[in-house]
Amino acid sequence: MSYDHSFVMICPAAARAAVEQFGLALGYSGQEFTVPLSSSGAEPATHYGLHTWALTQTVALFMTDAAIPGISADQIAWLRTTLIMSSSTEMAGAAHFDAVCAAHRLSRVLADSAP
C-alpha cells in the first residue's frame, strides 16, 4: 500500500459538524477539518480544509459514485455536493492545498503567531 495521492477536502463551516459525524462513522477522528479558511484570509472562517495522503481506494471511495459503507445514498449525495474535493498525483502538500483554495477563492486564516 502506498499513500501516493495528495488529497484535499474543504467543507463549509456551517456543515463542518455534520460532515465530521460522517467521518466518525468511517473511523476517523471527527476532528479532521482543522485548517480555517475565508475569502480574505481574515477571521471568521467560512470554510475548513484538510490535506492528507491517501490510498487509491480511499480516493476512489470519496470521488466516484461508489457506495460508502454505513452511509445512505442520500447522505453520500449531500456529502458530494457539500464538500470540495481534489486528488492529485502531480501536486503535493501545501502547494496542492493552496491551489485548490485559490481555485475557490479561499485563503488560509493564519494566527498571528503559534505557540
Next chain:
Amino acid sequence: MLIAPGRIGIGHNSRAAVAPAWTPASIGAQIWFDPSDLSQMWQERSASGSGVTTAAAVNSPVGTIFNKGSRGGVLYANADASRPILRFSSGVYGIEYDGTDDNLISDVASLYALRSVAGWTMCVAALKGSLETDRRYLNVATTSVTTARATLYKPTGAFTAALGRRNNADGSASQSFGALYVSTSHILTAVADFSAQTLTVRRNGVQLGQNASFLTAGSTPNDGGQMGLGCASNGTSPLDGVIYQAVLLERAIDAGETASLEAFMSARSGIAI
C-alpha cells in the same frame, strides 16, 4: 579457500575492542526522534503510545512516534488527516509534513518539562520545502500551550531562528539569520546557556551567530510542557518539508558534544557538514 569458523582475526579467542556507536543517547539526550528507526513509529494515533498495532512503513502515515531519549513518551498526530508520511529517498528516512495540517505533538505536559534546567540544546536535520513563514522544526511551549519556550523555526521574513526564554517573567529572545534555507536540507543546532546568557545557532556545523544577552533574570520557573515536532506545540504552523532527526537536551552542550551530535545528524540525513 575455506576458513574455519572461529579462526578469523588475529588469533583464536582474540576480540578486538569495538566502541559502541555514538548516538544522542551517548550524551544523555532527553528527547530523540529517529525516523530511521521503524520500530519506533506506528500508523495509528495514540496520545499515550498504547494500542498501536500497525508498524510504520515507507510511504505510509506516521500517527505515533516514540521518543528514544531518556524521558520516553510519544508524539502523535491530532487527527487522521494530520499524520505526516514516512519517506525513504537516497538511503535516508524522513518524516514529510504537508505544510497544511500535519503535526506530531505531545499530550499536554506528558512528555517534557523545561523546568529549572541550566539551558537547552536543540538539533534537527531537516528540509524546508517552501518560503512559508512561521514554520516550526521543533517546539516546546508552556503546559497551557500559549507561549513558546524553546523553538527552532522559520519566522516571518527571510530567516532561520531559534527562540526561547528562561522564566515566565522574561520576554522571548530570539536569534535570526539572514538566509533562506529552502529546498536544501540542513542541520540546525541551537544551544541556550542560561548561566552564560547566550543563545548560539549553527547551520551545517558552522556558527551562524550568537545572542550574547539572551534571557534575563526572572522569578517564575519556566514551565514548558507540550512539544511539537515539525509544528507548533498545538499542532499549527506545520513544516512544509521533512524531518530526518530531532534531538533535545536539557542543558547546553559543549563544543565536542556539538561536533559529535552534528556528525551523527549528518550520517543519518546525508547532509554534509
